[in-house]
Every structure is written in C-alpha cells, then in structure tokens.
Amino acid sequence: MKKKRFGLSMSLLLTAGMLLGGCGQAKEEPKKEEGKASEFSVAMVTDVGGIDDKSFNQSAWEGLQKFGEENGLKKGKGGYDYLQSQSDADYATNLNKLVRNDFDLIFGIGFLMTDAITEIADQKPDNKFAIVDSVVEKPNVASITFKEHEGSFLVGVVAGLMTKTNKIGFVGGMEIPLIEKFESGFRAGVKAVNPKATVEVQYAGAFDKADKGKAIASSMYASGIDVIYHAAGATGNGVFSEAIDLKKQDPNKEIWVIGVDRDQYEEGKVPGTDKSVTLTSMVKRVDVAVYDLATKTKDGNFPGGQAVEYGLKEDGVGIAPTTKNNVPEDVLKKVDEWKQKIINGEVKVPTTRDEYKQFEASL
Amino acid sequence: MSENRLTNILVPVFAVILGIIAGAIVMIVSGYDPIAGYSALLYGAFGDRYYIGETIRQVTPYILAGLAVAFAFRTGLFNIGVEGQLIVGWLAAVWVGVAFELPKVIHLPLAIIAAGAAGALWGFIPGFLKARFRVHEVIVTIMMNYIALYVSNAVIRSVLSDQGFKSEKIHPSASLRSEFLQSLTDYSTLHYGIIISLIAAVVMWFLLEKTTTGYELRAVGFNQHASHYAGMNVNRNIILAMVISGAFAGIAGAMEGLGTFENVSVKAGFTGVGFDGIAVALLGGNHAFGIILAAVLFGALKVGALEMPSAADVPTELVDIVIALIIFFVASSYLIRLVLTRFKKEGK
Incomplete structure (x- = not known):
C-alpha cells in the first residue's frame, strides 16, 4: 500500500514536472522527490494579524496543525510551519523564504497577499501555492474563497427574527469587495424574514482598531439598535466590549452581537455571569479548507489553477453550534429552512450592493 | 578633535554591541538559544543572494528616511513627520506612474520629482508654521502624519481606484525594478532605488558641508539668535530645512511606490519606515x-x-527589542563616553 502510494506520487510529481517544462534543474530533482514523497511539507504566511488574531489566521493555523499532527509531521522545516508578516512589505519575502525552504505547498492567508502570490507564482512555476480569500489565476495556484454571503444571510435571518426594535447594525472593517459580501448577504437575510427591520451600515476603516469599533457600537446601541453584526476582525472586539459594558450596567438590557469567522461565544461572555452577548457567529471554516487542500495536495490532487469556493453546501460557512444558547428553537428551525433553500438553489444570496437591490425588489 | 571624532564613531559601535549582548540575555532569559537566533538572523539577512537583495531593498527607504530626519535635526528641528511625508511621496509617485505614459527617461524622474515635491510640501507646512507663528514642529508634524495617512487613503479610494483598496500597477516606464537585478538576486524585490538613496546621501553631505546655504542651515541649528545677529534669515532657513527634509522623505516614499510595491494600497496604519x-x-x-x-x-x-521564527523558533518581536536596546544605548551615550574616557585616562 505504502509502496503503491509512493509510486503514484512519484509518477504524479514527474508528470507535473514534465508538464511545467523542465527548467534545467533535472539533476537535483530526483533526489528531492525521494524525500518529498514520504515527507510532505506545508507552510503558511499570515498577514499582519498573526496566528492569535482570534480570526482567520488563527483558524488557518489550526487547520494546518491538525493536518500536521494527523500526518505525523513535525513543526518546522520539512514539516508544517508558519511565518508571520510584520508589515505588507514582508509578504513577498516570507513567501519566498518558504519556497527556499522547499515546502511542497505554501499558503498565503488573506486577500492582502494577492499581489505577492501572483508575482511569485510566475517566478517560481515549479512550486505549489494556495491563497485564501482571493482568486489568483495561475496554473500553480489553488484559490480558496468562501461564500461569506451565504453564512451572513443565515445570521441575518437570526438577527431579523430576534430583534425587538427592528433596528439592526452592521460594522464592517475596510470597505472592500470581500466585506461587501458579508454586508449584502446579511442585509438580504434580515429583509427576507423581517421586511420592517432596517440595517444601519458603518465601516471602521481598519481591521485592528478596537476603539473605533467600540465608538461605533456605542452610538448604534444608543440609537435603539439591538443587534450588531461585525465583520471587522479585531475592530469587532470593540463592539463586544461595548455590549459587555452596557450589559454590566443593566443586565436586563436586550442587546446582542453577532460574531464572525470563528465561534465568538467566549468573546461575548459577561464577567460574573454565565451569559454571553454573542447571539450567534458566522463561522468561516478556513481550518477545514486549509486541511482539505493540504490533504488533496499530499495525495497528488493539487487543484492548481482552480478556484474552490466553500459555501453552505460544503460546510465551509455556517452558524456556530453555540447559537442554541441564546436563540430559541423555532428561530433555529427557520434558519434551517433558509439554509436548505440556499443549498437547493431556491434562494440566490446577493454578493454586492447592486445584487442586494435586485434581491430587495424581488421580495 | 581627532580623538573626539574617534569617540563619535566608537559610541554607536559600542551601543550596537551592547544592544546585541542585551538582546542575547533577553533570549536566554526567555528560553531561546541566542547563538541559533543570531545565526538565523545573519543568514536571513545575508545568507544568499536573494536575502542580500531583500536586505538592500529594505535599506533603501531607511537611508532616505534617516537623511530626512538628520537634515532637519542639523538645523535644530525635530521632524517627526517623515512618516507622513513618505506616505504623500508614495502616493504622488504612484499617481504619476499610473496617470501618464511617457518614455522611461522622462517618466521615472518625473515620478520621483513628484514624490519629492509632495514630501517637500508636507514639510513646508510645519516649517512655515514654525517660522511664522512659532508653532512647535513636533506637534504639527505628528498631526500631519495622520492627515497624510487618511488623505492618501481617501485619494486611493476615490481617485486612483473605483472604491477599491489599492491603485493599479504603475506603468513599467516608471518602475525602478529591473530584470537584471531580479536575475542577479533570484527574484528579490531589489530595485535601482539604492543608487538614488546613495546619491541622496552625497547630496546631503555636500549641501550641508560644502555650500553657503548648508553653513547657514547648520548655524541656525547651533544658535538661532547668533545666526540672526550675524545677518542670516532664520525663518527662511527653518522653512528651507523642513522643505529639503520633506523632499528626502517623499523620495523614500517613491522607493516603496516605484520599486518595492509598484502600487499604493489603503493603509490601516503607518508603515513604520x-x-x-x-x-x-x-x-x-x-x-x-x-x-x-x-x-x-x-x-x-x-x-x-x-x-x-522558522530557523531558531525565536519570535520576530525579539528583534524589535534588540533595536530598541540599541537606540537606548545610543541615547544613553553619556554612559559609554564616560567609560571610554576612563579607559583612555588609565591607558595614559
């Protein structure tokens, strides 16, 4: 069995090598491949967030760790590893560093890495790359994107059904197409179940400004908004801290936050109680996607040049399991109904503001 | 005099050595191997041609930013606004790089001059406020940094892109990169900017040490009242110093915009350069x-x-600590000077 796989990956590597055109390194190749077939190595470059950002960098690293542990790899060269970027000038350097350390598959985490990956993929046609949250059309790059709009639609349904004031807030990080997907899907979800509700949208302009998140949340809650969905990374931590502060002053106040990327139930815990202000979280399983792609590549099925999109159907996005703590059964049932409709294709969730307008008109 | 110059050279050297030793102690205390750490650091900086290329690329804006700070400082001004001047320079360079299509001999210099002019304008404002109203330049330049950051973000959004987060790539005719340098350094982002920054260093030296203007600028730095008494126009020199300092910083931005990145993107925070x-x-x-x-x-x-982190498991933050320690020891050079003179006395 082992021999078979060895032979298979050997031949696959050879074909890949031939397809990509012998680049004059034939002498070194055979030696390397022998090592590679038994020890697959994989690494990732984080953006400035780092692997403890409580968001997608952390999630990606969790996926990679799981892959490494299951395959008996060691952390470090020849196993699985990560490099953290201190500034955007470091993306290219870090990616190149991993290429030089002979990693078989290299992930760039985040849309900010798009330019760097595009450039390096051209320069190093023999290496395999993957990018999360962006699409790079190169034969040696696999792109992973998520249907964040679908997951956001579901938390929008929760928000629309749970709001008492019919006023809902959305706090975005930077105003970029990616976050627009969150915004449009969320607004569509709210409108679909509660046409009377209004959604106020505000952008903080950064993913790492918790103070701005707190200020926006403060004004939103003061204006009668009772549910805020944040798609703002660490800026969203400010939304949580404002909600927790308000809850501490008046434990009966009904205000909620909807988390993003990972299950943020813990972030919403009110100290001294067992309650959390987190109504639900839109989870984006970067870990699953990273794990999947690493496994595929290890088995010789690297989807180079393809863009894999993870949606509700693939369990790539969805609502967090802890949602049941704060949301009643009948609402969850409604969420499930909508989920099925999206998976069946009955509902097409908008991804941009223009599509949202059409969606609103069609209701 | 020559002994004094020797001390001037020895102080920073000792500061660096002390900083590295103190950094090693920090590594040992936190349970890392300092020898592995520093050898990884050395390898990562000069280990092969790719890393050398990347190091030179990083050195380029540092030289220009350092010149900008130093030029103002020699005139007795503390320019904290290099960061903001760099950002507007970056923006201006990319703007010219994207908006025009010209032959390289015109396009590239034009983009660099635009960057220098933008930086100079950003330096002129605090210089003028200082000269005319005696507003302290430290406060104004700090505030100008934020204005630069957010204005350039707004311009990138609305003018250089259609509500996007980055501009288009500049035309190749405005780029500082070259295939020759890439092939030399195995596709590093090294670009010709290093030559420009070295020229800038010579320009600064010549301007300050060999011209009348430079003499006046330095005189104002030593003593404003004496310079005024000697018939120099102090206000004019303050503004001039800030303008030239800003121009250096703006060109540092051009290095990033025309060389390293070849575009400009919305920034959530300062570059730190x-x-x-x-x-x-x-x-x-x-x-x-x-x-x-x-x-x-x-x-x-x-x-x-x-x-x-990858070769020795040492977190990159430790390098920031080493840098901070070096600066600490330079700043506390009094201590090193004291030790040096004591040694000398004993030697005699």
Missing part, C-alpha cells in the same frame, strides 16, 4: 555616511528577523 528613520539618524550620528551604515544595520535586522 519614517519612525525607524529617527532611529537610523540617531545611530548614524546625523551624518550622511553614518546614516548609510545605520540603515544597513537596521535593514539587515528587519529582514533577517523574518528568518528567526
């Missing part, structure tokens, strides 16, 4: 040649640091 420039100038003794050496050191530390 302008602030590191203060440290470079301090370590380089505000002298053009010293700044080049200091920039090489800082560039090597920054690029080499990226190798530390």
Whole structure:
C-alpha cells in the first residue's frame, strides 16, 4: 500500500514536472522527490494579524496543525510551519523564504497577499501555492474563497427574527469587495424574514482598531439598535466590549452581537455571569479548507489553477453550534429552512450592493 | 578633535554591541538559544543572494528616511513627520506612474520629482508654521502624519481606484525594478532605488558641508539668535530645512511606490519606515555616511528577523527589542563616553 502510494506520487510529481517544462534543474530533482514523497511539507504566511488574531489566521493555523499532527509531521522545516508578516512589505519575502525552504505547498492567508502570490507564482512555476480569500489565476495556484454571503444571510435571518426594535447594525472593517459580501448577504437575510427591520451600515476603516469599533457600537446601541453584526476582525472586539459594558450596567438590557469567522461565544461572555452577548457567529471554516487542500495536495490532487469556493453546501460557512444558547428553537428551525433553500438553489444570496437591490425588489 | 571624532564613531559601535549582548540575555532569559537566533538572523539577512537583495531593498527607504530626519535635526528641528511625508511621496509617485505614459527617461524622474515635491510640501507646512507663528514642529508634524495617512487613503479610494483598496500597477516606464537585478538576486524585490538613496546621501553631505546655504542651515541649528545677529534669515532657513527634509522623505516614499510595491494600497496604519528613520539618524550620528551604515544595520535586522521564527523558533518581536536596546544605548551615550574616557585616562 505504502509502496503503491509512493509510486503514484512519484509518477504524479514527474508528470507535473514534465508538464511545467523542465527548467534545467533535472539533476537535483530526483533526489528531492525521494524525500518529498514520504515527507510532505506545508507552510503558511499570515498577514499582519498573526496566528492569535482570534480570526482567520488563527483558524488557518489550526487547520494546518491538525493536518500536521494527523500526518505525523513535525513543526518546522520539512514539516508544517508558519511565518508571520510584520508589515505588507514582508509578504513577498516570507513567501519566498518558504519556497527556499522547499515546502511542497505554501499558503498565503488573506486577500492582502494577492499581489505577492501572483508575482511569485510566475517566478517560481515549479512550486505549489494556495491563497485564501482571493482568486489568483495561475496554473500553480489553488484559490480558496468562501461564500461569506451565504453564512451572513443565515445570521441575518437570526438577527431579523430576534430583534425587538427592528433596528439592526452592521460594522464592517475596510470597505472592500470581500466585506461587501458579508454586508449584502446579511442585509438580504434580515429583509427576507423581517421586511420592517432596517440595517444601519458603518465601516471602521481598519481591521485592528478596537476603539473605533467600540465608538461605533456605542452610538448604534444608543440609537435603539439591538443587534450588531461585525465583520471587522479585531475592530469587532470593540463592539463586544461595548455590549459587555452596557450589559454590566443593566443586565436586563436586550442587546446582542453577532460574531464572525470563528465561534465568538467566549468573546461575548459577561464577567460574573454565565451569559454571553454573542447571539450567534458566522463561522468561516478556513481550518477545514486549509486541511482539505493540504490533504488533496499530499495525495497528488493539487487543484492548481482552480478556484474552490466553500459555501453552505460544503460546510465551509455556517452558524456556530453555540447559537442554541441564546436563540430559541423555532428561530433555529427557520434558519434551517433558509439554509436548505440556499443549498437547493431556491434562494440566490446577493454578493454586492447592486445584487442586494435586485434581491430587495424581488421580495 | 581627532580623538573626539574617534569617540563619535566608537559610541554607536559600542551601543550596537551592547544592544546585541542585551538582546542575547533577553533570549536566554526567555528560553531561546541566542547563538541559533543570531545565526538565523545573519543568514536571513545575508545568507544568499536573494536575502542580500531583500536586505538592500529594505535599506533603501531607511537611508532616505534617516537623511530626512538628520537634515532637519542639523538645523535644530525635530521632524517627526517623515512618516507622513513618505506616505504623500508614495502616493504622488504612484499617481504619476499610473496617470501618464511617457518614455522611461522622462517618466521615472518625473515620478520621483513628484514624490519629492509632495514630501517637500508636507514639510513646508510645519516649517512655515514654525517660522511664522512659532508653532512647535513636533506637534504639527505628528498631526500631519495622520492627515497624510487618511488623505492618501481617501485619494486611493476615490481617485486612483473605483472604491477599491489599492491603485493599479504603475506603468513599467516608471518602475525602478529591473530584470537584471531580479536575475542577479533570484527574484528579490531589489530595485535601482539604492543608487538614488546613495546619491541622496552625497547630496546631503555636500549641501550641508560644502555650500553657503548648508553653513547657514547648520548655524541656525547651533544658535538661532547668533545666526540672526550675524545677518542670516532664520525663518527662511527653518522653512528651507523642513522643505529639503520633506523632499528626502517623499523620495523614500517613491522607493516603496516605484520599486518595492509598484502600487499604493489603503493603509490601516503607518508603515513604520519614517519612525525607524529617527532611529537610523540617531545611530548614524546625523551624518550622511553614518546614516548609510545605520540603515544597513537596521535593514539587515528587519529582514533577517523574518528568518528567526522558522530557523531558531525565536519570535520576530525579539528583534524589535534588540533595536530598541540599541537606540537606548545610543541615547544613553553619556554612559559609554564616560567609560571610554576612563579607559583612555588609565591607558595614559
């Protein structure tokens, strides 16, 4: 069995090598491949967030760790590893560093890495790359994107059904197409179940400004908004801290936050109680996607040049399991109904503001 | 005099050595291997041609940012606004690079001049406010940094892109990159900017040491009242110093915009190059040649640091600690001077 796989990956590597055109390194190749077939190595470059950002960098690293542990790899060269970027000038350097350390598959985490990956993929046609949250059309790059709009639609349904004031807030990080997907899907979800509700949208302009998140949340809650969905990374931590502060002053106040990327139930815990202000979280399983792609590549099925999109159907996005703590059964049932409709294709969730307008008109 | 000059050179050297030793102690205390850490750092900075290319690329804006800080400092002004001047320079360079299509001999210099002019304008405002109303330049330049950051973000959004987060790539005719340098350094982002920054260092040295204007600028730095009494126009010199300082910083931005990135994107925060420039100038003794050496050191530390986590498991933050320690020892040079003179006395 082992021999078979060895032979298979050997031949696959050879074909890949031939397809990509012998680049004059034939002498070194055979030696390397022998090592590679038994020890697959994989690494990732984080953006400035780092692997403890409580968001997608952390999630990606969790996926990679799981892959490494299951395959008996060691952390470090020849196993699985990560490099953290201190500034955007470091993306290219870090990616190149991993290429030089002979990693078989290299992930760039985040849309900010798009330019760097595009450039390096051209320069190093023999290496395999993957990018999360962006699409790079190169034969040696696999792109992973998520249907964040679908997951956001579901938390929008929760928000629309749970709001008492019919006023809902959305706090975005930077105003970029990616976050627009969150915004449009969320607004569509709210409108679909509660046409009377209004959604106020505000952008903080950064993913790492918790103070701005707190200020926006403060004004939103003061204006009668009772549910805020944040798609703002660490800026969203400010939304949580404002909600927790308000809850501490008046434990009966009904205000909620909807988390993003990972299950943020813990972030919403009110100290001294067992309650959390987190109504639900839109989870984006970067870990699953990273794990999947690493496994595929290890088995010789690297989807180079393809863009894999993870949606509700693939369990790539969805609502967090802890949602049941704060949301009643009948609402969850409604969420499930909508989920099925999206998976069946009955509902097409908008991804941009223009599509949202059409969606609103069609209701 | 010559002994004094020797001390001036020895102080930063000792500061660097002490900083590295103190950094090693920090590594040992936190349970890392300092020898593995520093050898990874060295390898990551100079280990092969790719890393050398990246190090030189990082050194380029550091030299210019250091020159900008030092030029103002020699005239008695503390320009904290290098960061903001760098950002507007970056923006202006990319703007010219994207908007026009010209032959390279015109396009590239035009983009660099535009960057210098933008930086100079950003330096002129605090200079003018200082000269006319005696508003302290530190406060104005700090505020100008934020204005630069958010204005450039707004311009990138609305003018250079259609509500996007980055501009288009500049035309190749405005680019500082070259295939020759890429092939030399195995596809590093090294670009011709290093030559421009070295020329800038010579320009600064010549301007300050060999011209009448430079003499006046330095005189104002030593003593404003004496300069005024000697018939120099102090206000004019303050503005001039800030304008030239800003131009250096703007060109540093052009290095990033025309070389390293070839575009400009919306920034959530400062690049840090302008602030590191203060440290470079301090370590380089505000002298053009010293700044080049200091920039090489800082560039090597920054690029080499990226190798530390993967090769030696040492977090990159430790390099920031080492840099901070070096600056600390330079700033507390009094201590080193004291020890040096004591040694000398004993020698005699």
